[in-house]
Amino acid sequence: MSDDQIAVPEPHATPATTGGTDTIDRFDNPGLPPHRPRRSDVDAKAAKRAEHQVSALFTLSVLASIAFAVCYFVVDPNLRGRLILIGPMNLYHLILGLTMAVSLLGIGLGAIHWAKTLMPDTEIAEERHLMASDQASRDETAGVLSAGFREAQLDRRPVLLALTGGALPLFAIPVALPTIFGLGPLPGDTLESTVWKRGMKLMIDPSGTPIRPEHLTQGTVVHVMPEGFVGDNHEEDGPSALEIMEAKATASVLLVKLNPGDIQSQKQLDWGVDGIVAYSKICTHVGCPVALYERQTHHLLCPCHQSTFDMTNDCEVIFGPAKRPLPQLPIMVENGYLVAADGFAEPIGPSYWERG
Secondary structure (H helix, E strand, C coil): CCCCCCCCCCCCEEEEEECCEEEEEEECCCCCCCCCCCHHHHCHHHHHHHHHHHHHHHHHHHHHHHHHHHHHHHCCCCCEEEECCCEEEEHHHHHHHHHHHHHHHHHHHHHHHHHHHCCCCCCCCCCCCCCCCCHHHHHHHHHHHHHHHHHCCCCCCHHHHHHHHHHHHHCHHHHHHHHHHCCCCCCCCCCCCCCCCCCCEEEECCCCEECCHHHCCCCCEEEEEECCCCCCCCCCCCCCHHHHHHHHHHCCEEEEECCHHHCCCHHHHHCCECCEEEEECECCCCCCECCEEECCCCEEECCCCCCEEECCCCCEEEECCCCCCCCEECEEEECCEEEECCCCCCCCCCCCCCCC
């Protein structure tokens, strides 16, 4: 052997020769390293101290979960303050975040400390075998689980078992409360009607100009709002800014001048004026504004998900995910101006499980 060659020790294996090539058929089982007992395994006081520490962590989680629930209902949601290095912020959110974090941290640290100090840590190698399901195997499995329960000292440490059963379910409080109560008030009948009422003038948005039928030519499309909810000048006893925003989200209407001969629906003719029809601008899919009108085909298109409505056939859905036609607003002429003959006869906006 030359000086630049290195002797390689023989592997602990039984080589097998196949076709002139040496291959390793199997390795000897290297075994497991010797078990090193922990302090809590040999010292009863250390084990008791670890139990107290785990109990304290689980108790901390329980208290934090309860504190979260109390703060959720007691603390003012608009409470604000200033923190060093952060600046002004909403303290209500900070308090809820901290209590939830402590609740989860107590469970996590308690479980880790329990596993590292009290649960058995002996490594076990088990030979793989067929997945038998005979009664003897079931009895053996039950025995192993029972032995593991005893080795984990759950039968000797009822405080840990009780606190675990308390900390884990109570952590659902910081998760469940914002989910349940953060959804806001129930909609009630707010989705069933809009601010449109009989006699309300149709006003061009945003100018606030009333509309005469003779001002519209065939193919004209106008975005209109109810009188009092459009324009910059509002009476002192008129709707608030919030009410105006809500009206824009629910009462927006598209006014279209069609050739009466193209209209296929008698209801559409009866609720219109000389081919002038008014339909909700809120798509019945997810509430996007339907704002694209194709003059030659008389189709209305929602730009969000391409729901398409036929303006000549009561705005029936002819393409896309929307499930309902756009609701029609009945209109009439009063004192020479277009006004609402009534409110919408059906709910506007997206479909949901009660509408189908």
